[in-house]
Amino acid sequence: EDLSEINDNPNNPTRVDPASLFADAQLDLSTLYWGRALNFEFGMLMVQHFAQNEYAEDSRYNQNVSTFNGSWNGLYSRPMMDLMEAKKLVENQREQFGDAVTDNRLAALTIMEVFGMQAITDLWGDVPYSEAFQVNEFPNPSYDAQSTIYADLISKLNNAINSIDENASGFSAGDNLYGGDMAMWKKFGNSLKLRMGMRLADVESTTASTVVSEAIASGVFESNADAAYLVFGSDQRIANPFYIDETVNARDDFAISLTLTDYMEASNDPRLEYYAKPTPSGDIVGMPYGLTDGEAFELKGSTSRPADAIRQATAPAKLMTYSEVLFLQAEAVERGYVSGTAVDLFNDAILASMEDWGVDGADAATYAAARVAAYPSMDWEQAIGEEKWVALYTNGLEAFAEWRRLDYPQLTVPEAAVITEIPTRALYTSDELGNNANSVPEANSLTGSVYWDVN
Amino acid sequence: QEKSVSGTVTGENGEGIPGVNVLVKGTNRGVVTDIQGSYSITVPSSDAVLQFSSIGYITEEVTVGSQSSIDVVMEEDIEELTEVVVTALGVSREKRSVGSAVQNVDGETLAQAKETNIVNSLQGQVAGVQIQGSQGALGGASRITIRGANSFLGENQPLFVVDGMPINNANYASSDQQAGFGGGAYDYGNAAADINPDDIESVTVLKGASATALYGTRGSNGVILITTKSGKGKKGIGVSVNSTWTFEEPLALLEHQQRYGGGAITSSPSGFVEFNENGTDYLAPVYSKDGAWGPKYDPSVNVRHWDSWDPQAANYGETRPWVAPPVGYEAFFETGMTAQNSVAFGGANEEGSFRLSYTNLSQEGIMPNSELQRNTVSFNVSYNLTEKLTVSAAGSLVNQGADGRNATGYDNKNPMQAFTQWWQTQLDVNRLEQNQTWIDGTHYTWNPAGPIINDAGTLIGFDPSPYYFDNPYWVRNNFLQEDSRDRFYGNLNLNYEIVEGLSFNFKAMRDGYTFQAKEGSPIGTVGQSSYSEVTRTFAESNYEAKLLYEKYFNNDFSLNAMIGGNLMNQSTTFESIETVGGLTIPNYFNIANSADNPAVDTYETEQAIRSVFATASFGFREMLFLDLAVRSDWASTLPADNNQYYYPSVSTSFVFTELAGLQGVDWLSFGKVRAGYGQAANAPNPYALSPYYVNQQPAFGVPRYTVPNTNPNPELGPEKTNEIEFGIELGFFQNRLSLDLSYYDRTTEDQIFTVPTSATTGYTARYLNAGSMKNSGIEVVLNGTPIKTDDFAWDMSLNFATYNNEVVSLTEGVDNIIVNNTWAADVRVQKGYPYMALFGQEFQRNENGELIIGSNGLPIAESSRKFLGSAIADFTGGFRNTFTYKGLSLSALVDFQGGGVIHSTSLQWAKYSGMLPETAEGDIREGMVVEGVKEDGTPNDIEVDAQTYYQSTWSVAGPNVYDASFVKLREVRLGYTLPKSLLGNLPVRDVTIGVLGRNLAILYSDLPYLDPQGVTGSGNVQGLENAQVPTTRSLGFDLSFKF
Incomplete structure (x- = not known):
């Protein structure tokens, strides 16, 4: 036997169907986007959707350079890398599958890539992009500067949208978002483009206007049927991260925040009972945000947890909701990017959110009418900002981005906070400081602003 | 003309000396005297010179001539420098001719330790050998390194070789487990512990690259050569019996403060949880808080303790005083017991010899419900088929089974996590034992979610589910841990003398085992219930052929030469199957009980090394020696076009006392200088070269694959170690005092390692050849016999070694590799620092060393982590004294380590949780002022709450980092050999009884309460203590006799 043949790896394949990488990327990206480290322990805490009820460190902004290692490493090395690899494999199969299918598959992969990359740069600002994913070179x-990353992502998104052939197939197996329906991918691509364009509204108004329109x-x-929801599985290996945190890992560290319950109670929001679970005494009670560990622990038993429906194994990760798209359109009208009636879109956005959470139509209409009357x-920044903040409950990263951009609702820094401002970005990680020491920017503060965030 | 010679070797007192090596000088041919001191040997000619050597005696040489019976009287001598040592590939050499550092430990000294793990028995015995690991854990893993660590992330432990056969020493601990995390992984020990100490004749430690180059890749961290006992020299059949019983108890335990109870002080008037049940008002501690910041003890306050909640129990609603517990957690530990019993049959005649032994080891650990059994059958046979052809075989069958091993680290499964870090100080462990379950069988923990009370203060329910911790007794009685290992290792050897001086040797060797482990977490535990089964197999075969040549030229020159080759094949498999989503039926640990589809994982590896080697040793007048050796390996794990590499070595020794001018010097009996150079290389693990994809759990009927986290590298080459070594060996006053001094300097370059890489490359690590690490040190072995009379002797032996280590370089853009971390500290491989550099924050201090206190009354931490010391010792050693008076002997071994640091997570959290005595000293819980100066330089006078202080300072590692130096009384044994006269005509002889103690006391340590050696890590990660399983002190007795 030849010596080198002994080293042929029997454990792992050297060739796989790119669809299996796409399936992995979708699930992994959704798990990180919806998961504990970025969503309920960061995004949802920063916008005060949640409050910590024990070991209250993150809600007092006591993050450090180690806090984000898992998220940064996970995002880049798992879903993003799988998408890059899948693009290569799809391109290699062009002859086999023909141009239309190949371009459709590349388009779906690119839309996921842009979604993930935007989430990364929105969190950290300037990040590796043009030299990323080329380990040997x-x-x-x-x-790269966030401005150039945004420009390139939008251009990639344009190419992807334009190359979609709705009459040809994409991925069928492996596409757990849209099952290969390219018309849906086109809508998702455009919706994402709307999100990206609007993010630039305060810094590149002209570009934003073009992109949005x-x-x-x-x-x-x-x-709501069009929205980008990744449905998790009942098997805990592919289950919703809220479920894993509570049921598998037996963690019980988050209560709904008093900031949110106060706001929703003041406006008689019928979604509250869909957002939170009553305490043993039968009421929905918010936990004051940002308490010390001792203060929080004392209230732990008498405050409300997130609702059971959110914590189901098969509850979806909402990568992008229909309601968000309507809020963005309302804003586009307000900014004069497109024509239309902003308040109608605002009304529709609220109703879409209500429907999405399962609120009875009549209750929804009553609530929406009251908000429309107040509009x-x-x-408009406040009206849209506050309602969007409520509607984006559980979608912590998007809520955090839009709160930074719209500056509504106006949140207060808790007394027990260890810094004097609410964080506006994530920290570059200790792993980057150790392993990419010569590249990582020196400025590294929780309160630094990302490119598009101007006040 | 071959002829047979026999005779008896006696001491000056006329008694036969067993175990004397009788060697035909200048050949490999030799026998050992039997118990009466008799021997019988065939010599090639009447010119032959017989050399009689034994430790403790002056070597005698007798020319055979016409004699067929030669009786020898040997003169006692503590000189050991003329002893014959086993060197690489099993070649016996006179120690004087060896040009590199080797150190022998004879089987008797080793057996005296009565350690069940061969690695632990070497503690303190050999200069430059360091032992680490969880010595307290039943069957736990120990780590051994020789001359420190060479490889950043790879294997740094030496190769174990038993009778020429490499023996696997795998340890399955993950790096998380080694750092004390790892989800409560069980400690499955290190596989070399299968070597039965009772079967060991001697151990030779080959330290440097010049000594180990012949072992190729696998010898690059040194070699532990073990020779097992044989039946040679025992006429007829002899039987020997050994029996040892020792009893274990914890050596070092954390103390708890005795003034305040557990839980928390609530905002109620009493500070307890106040509620009303059926018209009665009650107080209760906060059960769900795992700490000891509760109310101060007060015997006049009666509270509902945790065990008053079972509605079916007689004590429902009982209240008892709030006082320190009559029985603290120390009572949780049971007295461990270790019984080692062995019987061996041995014998020989002119045609051959045999030895067959059976050993049983039975252990009960100090943790309740833990036991381990090991049965070993060993054989060693040899037969002279013809005058020229000898066949021999040796091997061991080992079967080990354990039940209820210790879980390690930061996990509920390891009761030490609660005992050392998160405990309620008022808990009485007798009550924990008595109330493990409710009467209906439900788990009853001290740490339940607790009473549910409405806004009016009325009790409306009780949630018994564990909040963070299970009842430790329930853990030990309901979690499942079982494992077994079946192993066989052995060899077949064939030796043929082609012509005089030229012989051919062929050896076939195999080591293989199957290891199975079952683990289960029951329904009712704080986490998810689960069950898993793991099977691992290992198999290695070696086929070695050698042609040996030896020649003496007119008594002045000698030549020993060898050429040979070896084929090595190694394969491993791993299969695991585990439940997913918890168990559904209680008390049923079976994969079929999985809520979701079970998870299956399989993995296998195969690798091969093909080698050729050649050596030549030249001698001149027993004075000047030169050794040359070269080996070439072809490794399957390297790229096909670059898979070969060489290991050259050269060494020389010069016995200067053979010079005529020094012959008459009385005080100097022996003197030798030596120098050596050697190179060692290392190949990568299997499958590090080409890209692949990793399977994930399919989602919605679709397979999922991902790109691996580590980028393979098709360009990998071998890693290289270069070492130079110098030594001097001196004997004084008829060798009553001897000194062996070595200096080494080694550099390992082009290390093969998975370099942590920015994840933005798509990988978190990549295989590279990069970086360089340097090690140097001095080793001293000093042996002496200060007093020696006919009846009384005092022998002493000191070994001492220093270690200097530096990470010279990593790779571009990589400043450090964080090998592992706890919350507050991390250990790194960092350029310019020693290996395993511990980093953490310190508090700011002014130029006088005083703490700087902020406006909140708390000391201010420095902003970033800094180097707090290396986890690796600066020096280690051992000092043994043995006194013998007639049949009585008393021996004591003290061993020590200087330098090194340890960070204790146990102390960190024991302060945070208010368990440690210092958190309750004086009136600090009424308010304390931290000693230091304010930022304006004036003395601090700002009062701070003690709980706030301890819970705000934990993340600063400095105060929990201690010097890891220690001095330990490692071993004491008092033995008595019954005089022959007492036995009269009884058929038994050599009856020895002894009392012994092991790990008796920590004579010096900087680390409070805990054992500075009690780091879970048996791998490269060192210096991070976390919920250590207590090390144990053993006391016992032994008995041995022969008939």
């Missing part, structure tokens, strides 16, 4: 990737014209989500008396 660039073992120590440099950091193009996206709307090309066709965004038209109902003219407020700045």
Whole structure:
């Protein structure tokens, strides 16, 4: 036997179907996006959707350079890398599957890639991009400015949307978002483009206007059925991270925040009972945000947890909701990017959220009517910002981004906070400081602003 | 003309000396005297010179001539420098001719330790050998290194070789487990512990690259050569019996403060949880808080303790005083017991010899419900088929089974997590034992979620589910841990003398085992219930052929030469199956009980090394020696076009006392200088070269694959170690005092390791050849016999070694590799620092060393982590004294380590949780002022709450980092050999009885309460203590006799 044959790996395949990488990337990206470290322990805490009820460190902004290692490493090395690899494999199969299918598959992969990359740069600002995912050429990737990353992502998204052939198939197996329906991918691509364009509104108004109006014209989500929801499985290996945290890992560290319950109670929001679970005494009680560990622990038994429905194994990760798209369109009208009636879109956005959470139509209509009535008396930033904040409950990263951009609702820094401002980005990680020491930017503060966040 | 010679070897007192090596000088041919001191040997010619050597005696040489019976009287001598040592590939050499550092430990000294793990029995015995690991854990793993660590992340432990056969020493601990995390993984020990100490004749430690180069890749961290006992020299059949019983108790335990109870002080008037049940008002501690910041003890306050909640129990609703417990957690530990019993049959005649032994080891650990059994059958046979052809075989069958091993680290399964870090100080462990379950069988823990009370203060329910911790007794009685290992290792050997001086040797060797483990967490535990089964197999075969040549030229020159080759094949398999989503039926540990589809994982590896080697040793007048050796390996795990590498070595020794001018010097009996150079290399693990994909749990009927986290590298080459070594060996006053001094300097370059890489490359690590590490040190072995009369002797032996280590370089852009971390500290491989550099924060201090206190009354931490010391010792050693008076002997071994640091997570959390005595000293819980100066330089006078202080300072590692130096009384044994006269005509002889103690006391340590050696890690990660399983002190007796 030849010596080198002994070293042929019997444990792992050297060739796989790119669909199996796509399936992995979708699930992994959704798990990270919806998971403990980024969502309920960061995004949802920063916007005060949740409050910590014990070991209250994160809600007092006591993050450090180690806090984000798992998220940063997980995002780049798992779903994002799988998408890059899948793109290569799909390209290699062009002859076999033909241009239309190949381009459709590449488009779906690219839309997921842009979604993931936007989430990364929205959290950290300048990050490795042009030199990323090329380990042999660039073992120590440099950091790109967020402005150039955004420009390139939008251009990639344009190419992807334009290359979609709705009459040809994409991935069928492996696409757990849309089952290979390319018309749906086109809507998701445009909706994502709408999200990206609007993010630039305060820094590149002209670009934002073009991108937003193009996206709307090309066709965004038209109902909750269109929204990008990754449904998790009942098997705990592929289950919803809220379920894993509570049921598998037996953690019980988060209560709904008093900031949110106060707001929702003041407006008689019928979603509250869908958001939170009553305490043993039968009421929904919010936990004051940002208490010390001792204070929080004392209230732990008498405050409300997130609702059971959120913590089901098969509850979906909402990568992008229809309600969000309507809020963005309302804002596009307000900014003059497109024509239309902002308050109608605002009304529809609320109703879409209500429907999504399962609220009875009549209750929803009553609530929406009250918000619509109040709309003219407020700045649109506040009206949209506050309602969007409520609607984005459980979608912590998007809520955190939009709170930073719209500056509503106005949140207060808790007394027990260890820094004096609410964080506005995540920290570069200790792993990057150790392993990519020459590239990582020196400025590394929780309160630094990302490119598009100007006040 | 071959002829047979026989005779008896006696001491000056006329008694026969067993175990004397009788060697035909200049050949490999030799026998050992039997118990009466008799021997019989065939010599090639009447010119032959017989050399009689034995430790403790002056070597005698007798020319055979016409004699057929030669009786020898040997003169006692503590000189050991003329002894014959076993060197690489089993070649016996006079120690004087060896040009590199080797150190012998004879089987008797080793057996005296009565350790069940061969690794632990070497503690303190050999200069430059360091032992670490969880010596308290039943069957736990120990780690051994020689001359420190060479490889950043790879294997740093030496190769174990038994009778020429490499023996696997795998240890399945993950790096998380080694750092004290790892989800309560059980400690499955290190596989070399299968070597039965009772079968060992001698151990030779080959330290440097010049001594180990012949072992190729696998010798690069040193070699532990073990020779097992044979039946040679025992006429007829002899039987020997050994029996040892020892009893174990914890050596070092954390103390708890005795002034405040557990839980927390609530905002109620009493500080307890107040509620009303059926019209009666009650107080209760906060059961769910795992700590000891509760109310101060007060015998006049009666409270509902945790065990008053079973509605079916007689004591429902009982209240008892709030006082310190009559029985603290120390009573949780049981007296462990270790019984080692062996019987061996041995004998020989002119045609051959045999030895067959059976050993049983039975252990009960100090943790309730833990036991281990090991049965070993060993054989060693040899037969002279013809005058020229000898066949021999040796091997061991080992069967080991354990039940209820210790879980390690930071996990509920390891009761030490609660005992050392998160405990309620008022708990009485007798009550924990008596109330493990409710009467209906439900788990009853001291740490339940607890009473549910409505806004009016009325009790409306009780949630008994464990909050963070299970009842430790319930854990030990309901969690499942079982494992077994079946192993056989052995060899077949064939030796043929082609012509005089030229012989051919062929050896076939195999080591293989199957290891199975079952683990289960029951329904009712704080986490998810589960059950898993793991099977691992290991098999290695070696086929070795050698042609040996020896020649003496006119008594001045000698030549020993060898060429040979070896084929090595090694394969491993791993299969695991575990439940997913918990168990559904209680008390049924079976895969079929999985809530979801079970998870299956399988993995296998295969690798091969093909080698050729050649050596030549030249001698001149027993004075000047030169050894040359070269080996070439072809490794399957390297790229096909670059898979070969060489290991050259050269060494020389010069016995200068053979010079005519020094012959008459009285005080100097022996003197030798030596120098050696050697190279060692290392190949990567299997499958590190080409890209692949990793399977994930399928989602919705679709397979899922991912790109692996480590980027393979098709360009990998071998890693290289270069070492130079110098030594001097001196004997004084008829060798009553001897000194062996070595200096080494080694550099390992182009290390093969998985370099942590920015995840933005798509990988978190990549295989590279990069970086360099340097080690140097001095080793001293000093032996002496200060007093020696006919009846009385005092022998002493000191070994001492220093270690200097530096990580010279890593790779571009990589500043450090964080090998592992706890919450507050991490250990790193960092450029410019020693290996296993411990990093953490310190508090800011002014130029006078005083703490700087902030406006909140708390000391201010420095902003970033800094180097707090290396986890690796600066020096280690051992000092043994043995006194013998007639049949009585008293021996004591003290061993020590200087330097090294340890960070204790146990102390960190024991302060945080208010368990440690210092958190309750004086009136600090009424308010304390931290000693230091304010930022304006004036003395601090800001009062701070003690709980706030301890819970705000834990993340600063400095105060929990201690010097890891220690001095331990490792071993004491008092033995008595019954005089022959007392036995009269009884058929038994050599009756020896002894009392012994092991790990008796920590004579010096900087680390409070705990054992500075009690780090879970048996791998490269060192210096991080976390919920250590207590090390144990053993006391017992032994008995041995022969008939």
